[in-house]
Amino acid sequence: GQRTDPDSAVTSSRQGVDVGAVISNLKSILKLITERVMVVPECKRSVSQILNALLSEKGVDASVLLCTLDVIKGWIEDDFTKQGTSVTSSAFLTPKEIVSFLQKLSQVDKQNFTPSNLDEWDQKYLELLFGICADSNKYLLSLRQEVFQKVERMFMLGLRARDPEIRMKFFSLYHESLGKTLFIRLQYIIQVQDWGALSDVFWLKQGLDLLLAILVDDKPITLAPNSARVQPLLVSSSLLETSGMQHKVNDASEGAEDAPLTFETLVVKHTQFLNSMSKLEVNQLMFSVFFSVQ
Structure with missing residues (x-):
């Protein structure tokens, strides 16, 4: 049989340990990056370059990318929470930098993600993205519009979400815009x-x-004013009672199926059908349309 080289086995084991140590150390360093570091221009430039490299690299460990997302998410949310509705010179992330980070996060390579990693990523990132686009009390209108136009409309991650509630939230943004x-x-x-x-x-x-x-779904369905119309055979439904035709129709419907159908009963039945359809509202019809599309 084949012999296993002890040296190669030890080397492979060490490489696995080294990779695990590098990942752990890298996540620890990311968590240590605070606002004080980002306030210094030189440090901010270096950290931004490192983060952009991590987000652009293929095959990066999922836990590292999730940690990077947590760091950027914390910066954006904490920064604007402290600044309120106005972005001052002390805000260490400019709107342009926020859009750039969000675009990078939208294009992250997720090939090494497990299903649980994907769920966690979508939950955190889409929560951040929707919050920026929708929270008018926390974010400026200019930032909300720019993020919606350059991030969500470009990548449409909200409409691609697997959670139907999240898709509905993002759809409301498109509808309102x-x-x-x-x-x-x-x-x-x-x-x-x-x-x-x-x-x-x-x-x-x-x-x-x-x-x-x-659509205005609480209105009855009617023909357009320029549609072809014909005069009704019966002027009003009150004629059904005065002419005694209603009684005949009831008798015919209760009788045998092969009962002869006269012109009078045919007209009355058709009038009844038209009266019932005239009460049909848009939402009743659209329910069937939505159901068939799903």
Whole structure:
């Protein structure tokens, strides 16, 4: 049989230990980076270069990337919590730097991530991204708009989320950022938005949802004013009672299935159908549409 070289086995074992030690030390160093370090321009430049290199490198350990996300997330949230709604000169992360970090985080290589790592990453990163885009009490409007335009709309990670509640939250951002007319929605879907980030999923559903979201769902369904109309055969439903036709229809419906169908009963049945359909509201019809799309 094949003989195992003891030296190679020892070397492999040492390499495994060394890698584990490097990962542990690297995470410890990341956790030690505080605001005081980032306030110094030279240190801030060096740390930013290191973080960008970690986020751009392929095959980085998942725990290191998660630790990097925690560090950047803490900087952004703590910085604006202390500054309130105004960004002063003492804020060590500028809006441009925040957008740059978020873009890097959106493109992280997750090939070495386990399912639990992916869930943790999505939960933390999407929570940070949505908070910046939606929290008007904490972040400036200019920053919220820039992050939404240059991060979420570019990578569409919120609409790709596996959690339907998270997808709905991000969809509300798109809905609120667009006009409520059909022309604006169609122009956005066809011309403005680049759907390449959703090319591997059924992205048309998102476009359809943007159109259906502007419907007034508590109104009855009616024909457009310029639609073809014909005069009703019966002027009003009150004729059903005065002519005695309603009684005939009830008798016919309760009788045998092969009972003869007269012109009068046919007209009355059709009138009953039209009256019931006239009470149909948009939300009742859209429920069936949404159900069929899901």
